Amino acid sequence: MNELLSQQNRAPLAFAVMALLLLAVGMGQSWPYALAILNLCLISAVMSLGVNIQWGYAGLLNLGVMGFTALGGLAAVLVSEAPVLEAWSVGGQGMAVSFILVVITIILSILVYRNMAASWQRRVALTVLYIGAFFTINHFYEPAVNAIESVNPATSGFLGGMGMPIIFSWILGGVMAAGVAWVVGKITLGLRSDYLAIATLGISEIIIAVLKNEDWLARGVKNVAGLDRRPVPFELDLQTTPWFIDMVQSLFSGRLAALADNDRAEALHQLVIQSSSIFVKLCYTGLFTVVLVAVLLLSMKALNSPWGRMMRAIRDNEEAANAMGKNVVRQHLQVFVLGSAVVGIAGAMLVTLDGQFTPTSYQPLRFTFLVWLMVIIGGSGNNLGAVFGGFFIWFMWIEAEPLSIAFMDLVTMGMDQASDLRAHLLKSAPHLRLFIMGLTLLLTMRFMPKGIIPEETRLHSV
Amino acid sequence: MPEFTDILNAIVLFSNFVLIPAASYGAQLALGALGITLVYSILRFSNFAHGDLMAFGTMCVILVTWGFQSMGISFGPLPTALLALPFGIIGAIGLSLMFDKTVYTFYRTKNSDPVIFVIVSTGVMFMTNAIVRFIIGPNDQRFMDGTKFLFRSREFKEFTGLSEGLALKSTQVLTLTVTLIAVAALFYFLQKTRTGKAMRAFSDNKDLALLSGINPDRVVFITWIIVAALATTAGTLYGLDKSFKPFTYFMLLLPMFAAAIVGGIGSPIGAVVGGFVIAFSEVIVTYAYKKFFIYLMPESLEPTGLMQFLSTDYKFAVSFIILVVVLLIRPTGIFKGQSI
Numbered sequence: 001m002n003e004l005l006s007q008q009n010r011a012p013l014a015f016a017v018m019a020l021l022l023l024a025v026g027m028g029q030s031w032p033y034a035l036a037i038l039n040l041c042l043i044s045a046v047m048s049l050g051v052n053i054q055w056g057y058a059g060l061l062n063l064g065v066m067g068f069t070a071l072g073g074l075a076a077v078l079v080s081e082a083p084v085l086e087a088w089s090v091g092g093q094g095m096a097v098s099f100i101l102v103v104i105t106i107i108l109s110i111l112v113y114r115n116m117a118a119s120w121q122r123r124v125a126l127t128v129l130y131i132g133a134f135f136t137i138n139h140f141y142e143p144a145v146n147a148i149e150s151v152n153p154a155t156s157g158f159l160g161g162m163g164m165p166i167i168f169s170w171i172l173g174g175v176m177a178a179g180v181a182w183v184v185g186k187i188t189l190g191l192r193s194d195y196l197a198i199a200t201l202g203i204s205e206i207i208i209a210v211l212k213n214e215d216w217l218a219r220g221v222k223n224v225a226g227l228d229r230r231p232v233p234f235e236l237d238l239q240t241t242p243w244f245i246d247m248v249q250s251l252f253s254g255r256l257a258a259l260a261d262n263d264r265a266e267a268l269h270q271l272v273i274q275s276s277s278i279f280v281k282l283c284y285t286g287l288f289t290v291v292l293v294a295v296l297l298l299s300m301k302a303l304n305s306p307w308g309r310m311m312r313a314i315r316d317n318e319e320a321a322n323a324m325g326k327n328v329v330r331q332h333l334q335v336f337v338l339g340s341a342v343v344g345i346a347g348a349m350l351v352t353l354d355g356q357f358t359p360t361s362y363q364p365l366r367f368t369f370l371v372w373l374m375v376i377i378g379g380s381g382n383n384l385g386a387v388f389g390g391f392f393i394w395f396m397w398i399e400a401e402p403l404s405i406a407f408m409d410l411v412t413m414g415m416d417q418a419s420d421l422r423a424h425l426l427k428s429a430p431h432l433r434l435f436i437m438g439l440t441l442l443l444t445m446r447f448m449p450k451g452i453i454p455e456e457t458r459l460h461s462v
Numbered sequence: 463m464p465e466f467t468d469i470l471n472a473i474v475l476f477s478n479f480v481l482i483p484a485a486s487y488g489a490q491l492a493l494g495a496l497g498i499t500l501v502y503s504i505l506r507f508s509n510f511a512h513g514d515l516m517a518f519g520t521m522c523v524i525l526v527t528w529g530f531q532s533m534g535i536s537f538g539p540l541p542t543a544l545l546a547l548p549f550g551i552i553g554a555i556g557l558s559l560m561f562d563k564t565v566y567t568f569y570r571t572k573n574s575d576p577v578i579f580v581i582v583s584t585g586v587m588f589m590t591n592a593i594v595r596f597i598i599g600p601n602d603q604r605f606m607d608g609t610k611f612l613f614r615s616r617e618f619k620e621f622t623g624l625s626e627g628l629a630l631k632s633t634q635v636l637t638l639t640v641t642l643i644a645v646a647a648l649f650y651f652l653q654k655t656r657t658g659k660a661m662r663a664f665s666d667n668k669d670l671a672l673l674s675g676i677n678p679d680r681v682v683f684i685t686w687i688i689v690a691a692l693a694t695t696a697g698t699l700y701g702l703d704k705s706f707k708p709f710t711y712f713m714l715l716l717p718m719f720a721a722a723i724v725g726g727i728g729s730p731i732g733a734v735v736g737g738f739v740i741a742f743s744e745v746i747v748t749y750a751y752k753k754f755f756i757y758l759m760p761e762s763l764e765p766t767g768l769m770q771f772l773s774t775d776y777k778f779a780v781s782f783i784i785l786v787v788v789l790l791i792r793p794t795g796i797f798k799g800q801s802i
Contacts, residue, residue, distance in 0.1 A: 059577070061577050061580065134771075187786065187790060188786070188789070188790075191789055191793065192576075193575070193576060193577045193580075194507070194508040194576050194577060194579075194580050195723075195789055195793065197508070197577075197580055198508065198716075198719050198723070198785070198789075199785070199786055199789050201716065202716055202720070202781075202782035202783075202785050202786055203782070203786060205716060205778065205779065205782050206779045206782050206783065209775065209776055209778065209779040210779075212775065213773060213775040213776065365588075365591075365712075369584055369587075369588070372581070372584070376581060427599075428595070428596045428597070428599065431592050431595035431596045431600070432592060432596060433592075434588050434589070434591050434592035434595065435588070435589050435592035435593065435596070436592075437588050438584075438585045438586065438587070438588025438589035438590075438591075438592060439585075439589060441581070441582075441584070441585035441588065442565055442582060442585040442586070442589070445578070445581060445582055445585065446565075446568060
């Protein structure tokens with residue numbers, strides 16, 4: 001038994017169990033459902049790899065995952081929505097002026113900061129600069145925002161995007177997340193671990209607040225629905241495409257042949273509808289798998305390179321690494337940016353899959369803490385572990401709900417059918433999944449602190 | 463020059479919409495931040511489950527309040543929830559001690575890294591959150607009864623003859639009174655009693671405290687009791703003033719952390735001051751000053767816009783911005799909290 005659970009065997013075994021679980025859902029519930037779970041498992045795995053780069057490689061506690069995911073989602077809107085030309089013509093100029101003024105303010109404040117000695121005069125100068133800049137920028141910004149938001153507020157009311165296929169957002173999402181991560185990292189990475197956690201948690205909330213309230217950017221809480229420049233065909237189009245119908249016909253030829261002639265056309269039609277949804281999901285699965293495998297291979301290569309060795313050295317003993325001449329702050333910034341970029345890519349993939357951008361759906365429990373569970377339970381510091389965590393925790397998150405309801409059904413079986421307590425227990429059962437998640441985390445931390453697929457112990461013989 | 467009544471009107475307006483609401487919100491944050499700061503300085507970790515502990519305690523209070531109400535017990539003009547408060551505190555103490563025994567003790571004896579504590583406390587956060595949602599549901603609950611207002615805006619106008627009204631909710635007065643009593647009691651306890659001194663010694667220098675024969679288990683035990691009591695009181699006051707919703711309480715975690723850090727984490731006075739700083743900045747920055755300036759400025763200079771720094775939607779973001787700025791400029795906070 002112990003041999004079976006040894007280090008080398010754990011990963012294949014874990015993934016085999018995962019595959020069996022997904023197959024069981026496919027056969028027990030339905031195939032489209034299983035594929036839907038699988039697709040989100042793949043996205044979760046990419047996110048979890050991103051967090052693993054920060055936590056597993058470098059020991060950075062970034063609780064701002066939600067913010068970077070949302071930035072990826074924003075990229076999807078900015079890439080795929082058609083530009084709203086009218087909005088650009090009424091408000092574009094004001095926006096451009098405000099943007100230039102912001103840049104000027106930043107340059108000025110850096111100049112003041114660098115050229116004046118740390119004193120009260122510098123503080124006063126900076127305060128005056130910021131207050132002045134605030135009112136000047138607002139003078140251009142506010143009218144521009146009002147103009148943009150009043151262009152067809154019911155359907156657009158924002159600047160729109162670039163009108164390109166949404167798949168490009170996977171790149172832009174990564175770049176945007178990396179850019180913001182650079183700024184955030186510059187500001188916060190000097191802090192001690194738990195302060196970093198609180199600061200990043202706060203910053204992610206600020207990002208979400210901006211996305212919710214700046215309607216000119218991505219319509220705020222009015223959401224952007226119908227992102228339709230997607231990389232896979234639409235179900236409805238497929239259902240009328242000859243090659244697809246032919247393919248379904250040949251796949252199910254045995255089953256169709258057994259039917260009477262007049263039933264056959266109807267049966268084929270039903271099969272085509274079912275298969276189209278499965279086919280679209282499979283297309284996404286393929287695309288996501290490509291991204292996941294690419295990120296995974298790069299991560300594994302990086303972890304085993306001299307760079308990875310240096311990162312681990314910094315994580316395990318900062319002072320020693322510093323004494324050896326490694327620039328700890330710069331490496332932390334680098335790894336923070338890299339990890340956030342991966343999370344941004346995953347965020348863009350998520351919005352691509354959903355076909356809509358909903359700022360209110362970004363909640364810290366789901367997008368920050370759940371991803372953390374994935375990394376810690378899967379095995380921090382081990383890329384395969386993080387991937388497995390992504391799969392396993394997402395699967396649990398989805399399946400814990402029906403399971404808790406079933407469990408409650410069993411518990412309350414003996415009760416009176418009409419009792420209030422029974423009704424309440426059944427209604428509240430879905431909340432048990434948070435309980436299960438918390439308990440899993442605590443049990444893992446206690447009894448398996450390195451996760452299900454732990455980091456390899458590297459022994460170097462000299 | 464504005465007339466005297468205009469100045470009075472402006473002051474009344476400002477008190478009604480900024481001073482009084484910010485003061486009561488600040489008091490609620492201060493109580494919450496005190497709990498965070500005590501856990502940080504004595505148990506030495508950032509407790510991410512504090513918001514949910516507040517929610518749990520408040521939930522107990524609400525359930526007992528409903529029980530009292532159905533039995534016909536009331537507290538006269540005061541809310542019944544005050545009678546139920548001790549029961550809620552007992553519930554929260556039970557939960558805290560349970561989690562301490564089953565979760566935190568293990569890591570404390572191992573002397574784990576603060577990061578590990580943060581991660582475990584998120585596990586506790588998940589579980590507490592689930593328990594609260596499971597028992598009382600995720601929706602809004604109102605449990606305020608008794609007199610709603612000490613005086614209403616209309617009564618104030620009739621009484622003074624001013625054109626601006628001032629309303630004073632009984633929950634606002636209650637919040638400030640209870641906070642004052644709680645903070646005074648806590649400070650007396652920490653400064654004057656033997657146990658309080660032991661706790662401060664433990665927080666200052668753990669090894670020295672152990673050498674002097676202070677029983678660490680007792681210190682931890684008492685800390686959780688105080689923290690749970692403060693959290694439940696803060697939660698109940700917030701719930702009476704606004705309303706109870708598990709998610710809102712979870713979100714209060716950040717302003718409370720902000721308050722504790724701004725004041726100087728580990729410093730009880732800092733937590734109280736920080737709570738008011740955060741609350742006042744949130745309200746002051748997002749209040750629209752148009753009417754206020756109309757009273758004070760000559761007609762030719764009257765503002766045309768709303769005169770608002772940030773839209774009210776950014777209210778929550780203000781505390782995070784202050785938090786980040788303080789962490790950058792002065793990580794030890796106003797009252798020089800523990801070194802980081």
